[in-house]
Amino acid sequence: MEELQPKYVVLAIGFVLGLIFGATVQRSNYCTMGAISDTVLMGDTRRLRAGLLSVAIALMGSQALDALGFATLSASIYRTPALGWAGAILGGTAFGFGMVLAGGCGSRILVRAGAGNLKSLVAVIVVAIAALMTLRGLVAALRQPFERATQIDLRGIGAASQGLPDLLAYATGLGSGFWQGALTLLLGLGVAAWALSSPSLRRDRKLLVAAILIGLVIPAAWAATSWGASDPFETMQVSGLSFVAPIGEGLQYLMFFTGASLSFGAASVGGVIAGALIAALASGQFRLEGFRDTPDLLRHIGGGALMGVGGVLALGCTIGQGLSGLSTLALGSFISVAAIVFGAVLALRWLEEGSMAGALRAVFGRS
Numbered sequence: 001m002e003e004l005q006p007k008y009v010v011l012a013i014g015f016v017l018g019l020i021f022g023a024t025v026q027r028s029n030y031c032t033m034g035a036i037s038d039t040v041l042m043g044d045t046r047r048l049r050a051g052l053l054s055v056a057i058a059l060m061g062s063q064a065l066d067a068l069g070f071a072t073l074s075a076s077i078y079r080t081p082a083l084g085w086a087g088a089i090l091g092g093t094a095f096g097f098g099m100v101l102a103g104g105c106g107s108r109i110l111v112r113a114g115a116g117n118l119k120s121l122v123a124v125i126v127v128a129i130a131a132l133m134t135l136r137g138l139v140a141a142l143r144q145p146f147e148r149a150t151q152i153d154l155r156g157i158g159a160a161s162q163g164l165p166d167l168l169a170y171a172t173g174l175g176s177g178f179w180q181g182a183l184t185l186l187l188g189l190g191v192a193a194w195a196l197s198s199p200s201l202r203r204d205r206k207l208l209v210a211a212i213l214i215g216l217v218i219p220a221a222w223a224a225t226s227w228g229a230s231d232p233f234e235t236m237q238v239s240g241l242s243f244v245a246p247i248g249e250g251l252q253y254l255m256f257f258t259g260a261s262l263s264f265g266a267a268s269v270g271g272v273i274a275g276a277l278i279a280a281l282a283s284g285q286f287r288l289e290g291f292r293d294t295p296d297l298l299r300h301i302g303g304g305a306l307m308g309v310g311g312v313l314a315l316g317c318t319i320g321q322g323l324s325g326l327s328t329l330a331l332g333s334f335i336s337v338a339a340i341v342f343g344a345v346l347a348l349r350w351l352e353e354g355s356m357a358g359a360l361r362a363v364f365g366r367s
C-alpha cells in the first residue's frame with residue numbers, strides 16, 4: 001500500500017481545524033467585529049475579553065511548540081526581517097473599515113455564508129476576487145512597488161527579524177531566547193488573567209469554551225504546517241490560520257482545479273464553511289437570508305473589496321494577524337491589529353454619525 005504523502009495529511013488537518021473553527025463560531029457568539037462594536041458602542045467587554053483569551057492561548061501554545069521544536073515560527077511570513085509598516089497601517093485600516101460594512105471579519109462571513117446568509121456569501125466572493133487582484137492581478141501592479149518603497153529591512157540595524165524577541169535582543173544585548181520566554185509569560189498570562197477576571201465571561205460557558213478552542217486551533221495549525229514544510233519533497237508554507245488570501249486561493253482552486261494546487265489555508269476555508277453548515281443544520285439555525293435593499297448590497301460589496309485588498313496589504317485579517325500573527329510576537333502583527341481596530345472603530349462611528357468628518361471627531365474626541 002502506498003504511503004500517504006505528508007501534504008495530504010496536512011491538508012486534511014487544515015480542513016479539520018477549519019471544521020472545528022467554523023462549528024465553534026457558529027454555535028457561539030464569538031466575533032471579533034462584534035467584540036469591537038460591543039466595547040465601543042455599549043461598553044460591554046465580554047466578547048473582547050473572549051477574543052483576548054484566544055490571543056493569550058494561541059501565543060503561549062505557539063511559543064511553547066516553537067521552543068520545543070514542534071513549530072517553526074521563524075519561517076512564517078510574519079517573522080521576516082522586512083517590516084511592511086505602511087502596508088500594515090493602510091491595509092489594516094481598510095480591512096477594519098470593510099469588515100464593519102460587510103457585517104463581519106473574514107472568518108465570520110465564511111461562517112455566516114455556511115449558515116445560509118446570502119449577503120455574507122456575496123461578501124466572501126468579493127473578498128476572494130479583491131484578494132486575488134491584490135496578490136496577482138491588477139492591484140498587484142500598484143502593491144508591489146508600494147511595498148518595496150515602504151518596507152524597512154531590519155537586518156540593516158542588526159536585528160535578525162521583526163520578532164519582538166529579536167528586536168529586544170538587539171536593543172538590550174540579552175538573548176532572544178530570554179525575551180521569547182519573558183514576553184510569552186508576561187503577555188500570555190497577563191492577558192489571560194485580565195480576560196478571565198470578568199465574571200460575565202466566566203458565566204458564559206459557551207463563549208468561554210469557544211475562546212479556548214479557537215485559541216488552541218492556532219498552535220495546532222503551526223505544528224501541522226511546520227511538519228509538512230519539513231518534507232524536502234514538498235513546498236509548503238509554514239502558516240497559522242488566516243482568512244483573506246486563502247479565500248482567494250480557494251476560489252482560484254475551484255475555478256482552475258486542474259492547474260491549481262490546494263493550500264493549507266484554502267483547505268481550512270472549506271472546513272470553516274462545512275463546519276458552520278453542519279452546526280447550523282444540527283441546531284436548526286440554517287436560514288437563507290438576502291439583502292434588505294440596494295444600499296445593503298452596496299455596503300457588503302464595498303466592505304468585501306476593502307477586506308480583500310486590505311487583508312493582503314496587512315498580511316492577514318483579525319485571525320491571520322490577530323491570532324496567528326500575534327502568536328509569533330511579530331512587530332508587524334501588532335501594528336496591523338492596531339490598524340484593524342482603528343478602521344473598525346472609524347467605520348462604526350461613520351455609520352453612527354453619518355459623515356466621515358463626524359466620525360473623525362468622535363474617534364479623536366474633538367467637538
